Every structure is written in C-alpha cells, then in structure tokens.
Amino acid sequence: MLFMKNHNFFYSYVNDFIEFNRLNLKSEKTIDSYREGLNDFRKYLCNIKNLKVDKITFDDIDEDSIRKYLKWLMDNDKSLATRNARLTAIKQYIKFCASKTIELIPLQILVNNIKCKKVKAKKHNWIKKEQIILILNQTSRNRIGIRDRFIMLFMFSTGARLAEMLNVKLKDIFIKSEYPYIRVTGKGNKTRIIPITTEFLNNLEYYLKLYHPMNNDNDYLFYSILNEERHKMSQDNVQRIVKKYSEKARLIDNSIPNMHPHIFRHSYGALMYRSGLTLPEVAKLMGHEQLSTAEIYAETDIDMITEALSKIGNNDVNNKWEELSEDEKLIVLGLKK
Numbered sequence: 001m002l003f004m005k006n007h008n009f010f011y012s013y014v015n016d017f018i019e020f021n022r023l024n025l026k027s028e029k030t031i032d033s034y035r036e037g038l039n040d041f042r043k044y045l046c047n048i049k050n051l052k053v054d055k056i057t058f059d060d061i062d063e064d065s066i067r068k069y070l071k072w073l074m075d076n077d078k079s080l081a082t083r084n085a086r087l088t089a090i091k092q093y094i095k096f097c098a099s100k101t102i103e104l105i106p107l108q109i110l111v112n113n114i115k116c117k118k119v120k121a122k123k124h125n126w127i128k129k130e131q132i133i134l135i136l137n138q139t140s141r142n143r144i145g146i147r148d149r150f151i152m153l154f155m156f157s158t159g160a161r162l163a164e165m166l167n168v169k170l171k172d173i174f175i176k177s178e179y180p181y182i183r184v185t186g187k188g189n190k191t192r193i194i195p196i197t198t199e200f201l202n203n204l205e206y207y208l209k210l211y212h213p214m215n216n217d218n219d220y221l222f223y224s225i226l227n228e229e230r231h232k233m234s235q236d237n238v239q240r241i242v243k244k245y246s247e248k249a250r251l252i253d254n255s256i257p258n259m260h261p262h263i264f265r266h267s268y269g270a271l272m273y274r275s276g277l278t279l280p281e282v283a284k285l286m287g288h289e290q291l292s293t294a295e296i297y298a299e300t301d302i303d304m305i306t307e308a309l310s311k312i313g314n315n316d317v318n319n320k321w322e323e324l325s326e327d328e329k330l331i332v333l334g335l336k337k
Contacts, residue, residue, distance in 0.1 A: 010056045014038060017096045027187040037089025044069050058097075063110045066090060070114075084116040125296065126266040131249070131256050132156050138248040143210060148241045150207045151222060155261055157200040159268035159286045160184050162235055162261040170208075171217035175201060186287040194285070235261075269297040 021031050045051045051060060066087070073083045091111055098108040136152055139145040154165055164184040172183040181195045196204070212219060223230040224237060238261055246259035257263070265286070272282050283294035 008057045008059070009054070010058055010061060011038070011042070011053070013093070013097045013100060016100070017093055020096060025188040025190065027189075029187070033085050034089045034092060037086045038093055040086060041069060041090055044072060048072060058104060058107060061094075061107065063113060066111060066114055080117055087114060087116055125263065126270040127256060127259075127263060129267075129271060131253060132264070132267060134253055135245050135249040135256070135259070138245040146207065146210060147222075148245065150203055151238060151241055152245070152264060153200065153203055154222075155264035156268055157196065158182060158184070158194045159265050159272070160194065161186065161265060161287075162238060164287075166220070166222060166233055166235065166238070168221045169217065170212060170215065170219050170221060173204070173221070175204065184287075187289075190287070192285075192287050266296065269294065273297040 018031060018035065021034065042053060042056070045056055045060070046053055049065075070083055070087060073086060078086075091114070094104065094108050094111050098104040132152075136149050139149040151165075154160070155162070158165070160168075160182075161184075164186055167185055168182065174181050174183070175196075179195060180201050181193045183191055183193055185191050208215070211223075212221075219230060220232045222233040222238075224233050225231070242259050242261050242264075246256060250256045269282055269286055272285065273279065277285070279294045279298065280291055282288075282297055283291050286294070288294050
C-alpha cells in the first residue's frame with residue numbers, strides 16, 4: 001500500500017516493531033499484547049475519533065490523545081491491568097519509532113510522562129509453609145499420591161511457573177553437581193538455574209526411581225500415558241491435582257484460599273524474601289524481568305510488622321501504621337523509593 005511509504009503514517013513501523021521484539025526474544029504473549037494494544041488503539045481512533053486508518057499520522061498522536069484513550073477504556077469498564085497493557089504497547093511502539101526517526105523523540109518524551117498505575121497485589125496470593133505442608137499431607141501413600149505430592153512440592157520448592165515445570169525434562173536436572181540444580185526455560189525462551197535443597201533432592205530421587213527407572217534424558221519429568229506412550233502432562237491435570245488436595249486441607253484449615261498452581265510459586269517467592277533474600281535476588285531467582293514485579297513478595301513482611309505492632313499496646317502507633325497506604329508502608333520499610 002502506498003501510504004506505508006510515508007514514515008509520518010503512525011502504523012508504518014508496526015511490522016518492524018513486531019519483528020524487533022521477536023528477534024530480542026520477547027515472548028509470544030508479550031508480542032500478542034503489543035499487537036492487541038496497537039490494534040485496539042487503532043479501533044478507538046477510527047471508530048471514536050472518526051479518523052481513517054490510512055490517514056492516522058504521528059501528528060494525531062500526543063500526550064492528550066493517549067490520556068483520552070485511557071479515559072475511554074476506563075469509562076468502558078476495562079480493568080486497570082488492561083489499561084496498563086494498552087499504554088505499555090503504545091509507549092514501546094513510539095519508543096521504537098523514535099529510534100528510527102529522530103523527529104519523533106519529542107513525542108516519546110511526552111508520552112513517557114504518562115505512567116502506568118500500580119496494580120495492588122491481591123490478598124491471599126501466597127500461603128504459609130505450614131499450610132503448604134498441610135496440603136501435601138493430604139496425598140495418599142500409593143504411587144499416584146507420591147507423584148501428586150511431588151508435583152506440588154516441585155512448584156513450592158522451585159518457584160517455577162506451571163508451564164516451566166511441565167517443560168522440564170530429565171536432561172534439565174543436575175543432581176550430581178556439587179550444587180544440585182534444575183534448569184527451566186521461562187518467558188521468551190530464557191533459561192535460568194534454580195538451586196535445590198537436600199530435602200527436595202531426596203524427594204526428587206525417590207520420584208525418579210518410581211517414575212523414571214530407565215532414566216531417559218529426553219523424557220518429561222512429569223508425564224501422562226496415552227495409548228501406551230508418554231506425553232507431557234497437561235496444565236489442566238496439575239490444576240485438578242492442586243484443587244483436589246487443597247480442598248481436603250481446607251476442611252482442616254479454612255483460611256486456605258481457593259488454590260491454583262501459581263500460588264505455590266508466590267508462596268516460594270514470599271518464603272525466599274522472608275528468609276533474607278533481597279527483592280533483586282528474588283526477582284532474578286524467579287525469572288522476573290522487572291524488579292517491580294517482585295514487590296508483591298514484600299507484602300508478607302508488611303503483614304508481619306502490622307501484626308507485631310498490634311501487640312505493642314500503643315494505639316497511637318497502631319493507628320498511624322494502619323493509616324499508611326501500601327506504598328507508604330513500602331517506603332517506611334525501605335522497600336521503595
């Protein structure tokens with residue numbers, strides 16, 4: 001199309017932008033989010049602002065127009081997370097365009113003034129170690145029970161994402177090393193190393209004897225058998241396992257929330273933070289690209305300090321702490337500037 005040659009045309013760099021992110025190993029989920037965000041912004045400009053797609057130029061885009069778009073999203077009941085994702089897509093795209101055309105740098109600077117709003121971490125996004133143990137203890141002592149227990153133990157002991165865990169093969173496990181570890185492949189096909197404890201190693205070796213006596217390097221660690229062949233276990237199967245045993249445990253401890261596999265990962269991160277690791281260390285261990293993502297694990301200590309203050313008996317101190325916002329508490333604790 002002829003208008004694609006016009007570098008003032010707002011969408012002239014989209015294909016280059018997508019390819020750039022793919023070459024830089026961004027996950028397909030991230031790329032899809034960028035594409036969806038830019039496409040949604042196009043629909044807004046065309047349907048709400050009555051612009052023709054081939055007539056949208058960089059002159060039509062400024063800080064005010066983007067803020068009005070975000071306001072429109074909010075008025076249409078789009079979640080804060082969705083609005084942040086749309087803004088991120090636009091900002092990253094304009095940043096890329098400015099790297100290609102110097103005249104667009106002022107636009108990039110203006111757009112950078114628009115900040116994503118903080119999404120507060122949901123409560124009950126992690127559970128205590130004692131509650132994890134209670135869930136693990138609901139499994140039977142038979143072969144299936146041992147497998148189910150180890151699946152949940154794996155998630156809590158490594159902090160691996162569900163997809164990362166299910167992609168682990170025997171060749172990714174290094175137990176004869178001086179410091180045993182497991183290699184997982186995360187978002188954007190990035191690999192990372194997760195050290196394992198002696199307690200976990202003992203459970204791993206027992207599981208391997210039961211389920212991998214042939215020790216085939218290319219076998220998935222967790223598998224299902226279909227038509228007498230081994231296949232990578234499905235995420236739905238793991239979710240059913242977690243639901244089954246957590247519901248049993250909830251009959252004993254009703255403070256256990258509705259469980260899903262990701263809570264094991266969050267609980268691992270919270271435990272690592274409470275054990276003395278810094279937030280940057282936790283972020284690196286768990287494969288977070290942004291340090292801010294790891295701030296959810298600091299919630300554990302905020303709750304602990306709140307509980308401790310409530311025992312002091314000084315109502316003035318208690319009231320002042322309770323009146324602080326979550327961001328202010330993080331600042332007081334030195335967890336945020």
